[in-house]
Amino acid sequence: MNELDQALDELRRLHPRKIDLGLSRIENVLENLGRPQDRLPPAIHIAGTNGKGSTVAQLRGILEASGARVHVYTSPHLVRFNERIVLAGREVDDATLIDVLRRVRAANGDAPLSFFEATTAAAFLAFAETPADYAIIEVGLGGRFDATNVFTPRLSAITPIDYDHAEFLGRDIAGIAREKAGIIKSNRPVFTGPQHDKVNAVLQVEAHKAKAPIKSWGQDFRAYGQQGRLIFETECELLDLPLPALAGEHQIINAGLAVALARELGISPEHISTGLTNAVWPARMxxxxxxxxxxxxxxxxxxxxxxxxxxxxxxxxxxxxxxxxxxxxxxxxxxxxxxxxxxxxxxxxxxxxxxxxxxxxxxxxxxxxxxxxxxxxxxxxxxxxxxxxxxxxxxxxxxxxxxxxxxxxxxxxxxxxxxxxxxxxxxxxxxxxxxxxx
Known part of the structure; x- marks a missing residue:
């Protein structure tokens, strides 16, 4: 077993015997690490059932096309664990990863900590210590009690919500929507992809409770394919963009949400065009x-x-x-x-x-x-x-x-x-x- 595998294995052994949904474990370890989640660059938090990863990839492509340095946290990985943590545009190297994992282990001691909680703390620690212009952070499961839900984002986004992880989130689509909506923060804009009517109603209520401006697909913005192009529309503008490099009609939805977030961040149509054609997301069509x-x-x-x-x-x-x-x-x-x-x-x-x-x-x-x-x-x-x-x-x-x-x-x-x-x-x-x- 190499040094990185050993560091990961040490954290797996801390896994609690019973997972009780809550943020107390990760909040305790982050407190002992000096609250790195408070030192992130402007961050975009993305939840949803499907399309999270593709939206992350396309937003990353757009931001990097503008010249920005971007941190990215996603899960799970496909081949190597390092894929989960991108530091300022580069996959984290083994030495940096081993260092932050072992510091999380030391800060936590022998207290129960899930593997995802541990690796999320390690990602936040690495992000806080590496200069970047933005961080894009993908929710692991749900939203309200997900280990990533311990920071205040610049923007939040919720991709289409459907049934998945029923053993944790149940079969009630409104209840699932409320859990996903747990990432919505006070006075921070949230953008939502196309949703079932019941889901839309829940997201509107939760955003109103949090006093968070909400921009909804179909009401405040939309995107569609037309004659080999991607058309993005709001009340104020119409953008004629290239189709995304990621294959599949559904990628137009993911791209539309990424474009909406990018425009909120002030990214130009030219950089958006470049980013959409450069985006890469393996194992998705x-x-x-x-x-x-x-x-x-x-x-x-x-x-x-x-x-x-x-x-x-x-x-x-x-x-x-x-x-x-x-x-x-x-x-x-x-x-x-x-x-x-x-x-x-x-x-x-x-x-x-x-x-x-x-x-x-x-x-x-x-x-x-x-x-x-x-x-x-x-x-x-x-x-x-x-x-x-x-x-x-x-x-x-x-x-x-x-x-x-x-x-x-x-x-x-x-x-x-x-x-x-x-x-x-x-x-x-x-x-x-x-x-x-x-």
């Missing part, structure tokens, strides 16, 4: 480059896409993009899928019924994933052919073979290489990126 895994498919003429979305709301956007690709270039769609056992796998697959021809079910290494047998049964009940992959290499080969077989309706019909989508979990996406880089 990502066409996969060459590598050991992808070459299995590429050698057969198949294309491979990767997405870490893991709930029905994400599946809706993902399937819409796959349907658009299908309309332009018809190919059998084969899912290579693993999903955590506590997620709504059936709801996810509902959006691929009639679109995906087949599914290769896999387990997710080192995580409590849904049994491939159960996942296969769910897919079969939605009309998909299924197989189980022993590992990702095996799954990719089976996806190629299945796609070719399903495309060949008769002996004299030429084979059409499939379109392969690896999906269902950010943890699976991280495993793919790691193995494909070998």
């Amino acid at each position: 990502q066409p996969m480059p060459n590598g050991p895994l992808v070459d299995i498919a590429a050698d057969a003429g198949a294309e491979v896409w990767l997405d870490g979305g893991h709930n029905p709301h994400a599946a809706r956007a993902l399937s819409a993009h796959m349907a658009t690709l299908e309309s332009r270039s018809p190919k059998p769609l084969i899912l290579v899928m693993g999903i955590l056992a506590n997620k709504n796998a059936g709801g996810f697959l509902d959006f691929f019924e009639g679109l995906a021809a087949g599914l290769i079910a896999v387990e997710i290494e080192d995580h409590a994933s849904l049994s491939p047998d159960i996942l296969s049964e769910l897919a079969q009940s939605r009309g998909m052919a299924t197989l189980i992959g022993k590992n990702l290499t095996d799954a990719m080969q089976k996806a190629v073979n299945m796609g070719e077989a399903l495309s060949r309706q008769a002996a004299d019909v030429p084979v059409t290489p499939p379109r392969i989508l690896v999906c269902g979990s950010l943890y699976l996406a991280g495993q793919v990126l790691s193995e494909n880089a070998v």
